[in-house]
Amino acid sequence: MKKIAVIGTGYVGLVSGTCFAESGNNVICCDVDDNKITQLSKGEMPIYEPGLEELVMKNTRENRLAFTTNIPQAISQADIVYIAVGTPMAVTGEADLMYVRQAAKTIGQNLNGYKIIVTKSTVPVGTGKLISAIIREQTKIPFDIVSNPEFLREGRAIEDSMNMERAVIGTASSKAFELIAELHKPFTSKIVKTTVETAELIKYAANAFLSTKISFINDIANICERVDADVTKVSEAIGLDSRIGGQFLQAGAGFGGSCFPKDTAALLHIAKDAGYDFKLIQAVMETNETQRLLMVEKLTSALGTLKGKTIAVLGLAFKPGTDDVRSSPALDIIPQLVDRGANVMAYDPVAIEEAKRRLGYKCTYTDDIYQAIEGTNACLILTDWEEVKQIDLAKVKGISRQPVIVDGRNLFEIEAMRQLGFTYLSVGRPA
Numbered sequence: 398m399k400k401i402a403v404i405g406t407g408y409v410g411l412v413s414g415t416c417f418a419e420s421g422n423n424v425i426c427c428d429v430d431d432n433k434i435t436q437l438s439k440g441e442m443p444i445y446e447p448g449l450e451e452l453v454m455k456n457t458r459e460n461r462l463a464f465t466t467n468i469p470q471a472i473s474q475a476d477i478v479y480i481a482v483g484t485p486m487a488v489t490g491e492a493d494l495m496y497v498r499q500a501a502k503t504i505g506q507n508l509n510g511y512k513i514i515v516t517k518s519t520v521p522v523g524t525g526k527l528i529s530a531i532i533r534e535q536t537k538i539p540f541d542i543v544s545n546p547e548f549l550r551e552g553r554a555i556e557d558s559m560n561m562e563r564a565v566i567g568t569a570s571s572k573a574f575e576l577i578a579e580l581h582k583p584f585t586s587k588i589v590k591t592t593v594e595t596a597e598l599i600k601y602a603a604n605a606f607l608s609t610k611i612s613f614i615n616d617i618a619n620i621c622e623r624v625d626a627d628v629t630k631v632s633e634a635i636g637l638d639s640r641i642g643g644q645f646l647q648a649g650a651g652f653g654g655s656c657f658p659k660d661t662a663a664l665l666h667i668a669k670d671a672g673y674d675f676k677l678i679q680a681v682m683e684t685n686e687t688q689r690l691l692m693v694e695k696l697t698s699a700l701g702t703l704k705g706k707t708i709a710v711l712g713l714a715f716k717p718g719t720d721d722v723r724s725s726p727a728l729d730i731i732p733q734l735v736d737r738g739a740n741v742m743a744y745d746p747v748a749i750e751e752a753k754r755r756l757g758y759k760c761t762y763t764d765d766i767y768q769a770i771e772g773t774n775a776c777l778i779l780t781d782w783e784e785v786k787q788i789d790l791a792k793v794k795g796i797s798r799q800p801v802i803v804d805g806r807n808l809f810e811i812e813a814m815r816q817l818g819f820t821y822l823s824v825g826r827p828a
């Protein structure tokens with residue numbers, strides 16, 4: 398059993414802290430956000446993540462997991478201190494390290510004996526050295542630095558955290574490596590041992606590669622539309638080649654979320670700072686931007702004009718299984734629709750509150766999918782929620798003003814939609 402303090406109780410801090418507690422360690426998750434800690438102390442989850450509440454409740458009940466705003470105390474009682482604070486995109490596109498710097502300073506001020514300081518936040522190469530320097534400004538007590546980036550996906554965060562295909566442990570200290578490797582023993586991960594710098598770059602390379610697959614297939618989809626080919630078959634066929642792999646080849650409205658958009662932008666800066674012009678990743682980002690706007694063009698071509706039309710936007714979360722709307726396609730697309738004179742009825746099963754906070758009241762919100770669709774001129778599918786996949790299409794046809802569906806997630810068979818009498822535009826498939 399190890400004593401672990403996790404600084405930053407967001408998606409990553411809360412999930413990984415809970416998983417470390419579940420595997421038998423004593424974990425205290427801390428945050429500067431009073432409301433979040435109060436909520437968690439009452440057993441209320443600040444995020445929607447399948448299975449999280451049960452696991453948090455179990456581990457708090459069994460006294461392996463606690464929450465606090467008393468960060469100095471949590472640090473002084475721990476042997477291992479994880480940094481899991483946010484690294485949002487600065488206006489320039491770089492990762493903003495403000496919270497990481499703050500966390501490092503607090504660690505330095507409260508170091509009361511040798512500890513291992515582990516970065517789980519996604520941070521630019523060189524941040525390990527920066528953290529080390531900030532801590533050293535505050536204390537002469539020895540410590541070791543480890544980079545242990547997180548690869549979990551939202552919506553399957555617990556499963557991912559416990560059964561990661563690999564854990565990357567980057568450190569110059571063999572003692573620290575052994576301890577962090579031991580922490581990962583209960584999980585079924587292959588361990589990759591590296592330096593801090595390599596570990597930091599691995600995280601960006603992984604996200605950038607997955608983003609590249611998505612933009613690549615979206616480009617292929619756009620070619621498919623011009624030459625009467627079907628992107629879903631292209632994905633299936635190329636994906637069967639194990640050198641390519643079938644995942645992350647679903648064409649659609651583009652990638653969103655709190656990570657791919659910000660991490661591709663940050664990697665571009667990391668390359669630039671290192672004197673390298675990373676043209677490929679620039680193109681990946683550009684394809685993703687235009688892919689979102691294509692959805693607006695498809696709607697306009699189906700309806701003639703958007704002015705005065707009512708559009709049901711189905712899905713606000715950046716993907717199913719989460720209420721996270723950060724950089725979600727819907728958040729870019731809805732203002733475009735409104736600017737072009739459309740009224741928007743926005744549907745999502747769980748992400749309405751999050752969307753309202755970021756979008757304001759640009760549209761009407763509902764968690765009743767048929768209420769969203771009733772009387773509208775077109776549906777625009779942006780998230781592949783099960784509720785959308787299972788929709789009663791005959792009912793949709795009956796209650797909407799016009800049978801028009803623009804599908805940014807390729808959920809339905811084209812022939813079936815034609816037989817039902819829909820004008821159905823999807824991505825990269827013959828109309």
Ligand code: NAD
Binds near residue numbers: 404427499655
């Ligand atoms: P988040 O915004 O959900 O949570 C960050 C938390 O840190 C917030 O609760 C904030 O109040 C807290 N915080 C900020 N400064 C603090 C300080 N000085 N002391 C204590 N707490 C502080 O962020 P997240 O989604 O959990 O992401 C965290 C990091 O992990 C980012 O670098 C992100 O890129 C990376 N990451 C995220 C995911 C994901 O799916 N969300 C997956 C892998 C990696």
Ligand code: UGA
Binds near residue numbers: 550551604652656
């Ligand atoms: C992603 C990575 O998958 C995680 O490994 C990583 O830890 C995380 O970022 C991170 O660094 O935060 P996540 O953002 O939760 O996880 O979501 P993904 O499932 O990767 O999906 C990202 C976006 O790509 C979504 O908008 C999704 O709709 C889109 N996508 C995904 C596609 O458009 N096509 C695909 O084939 C796959």
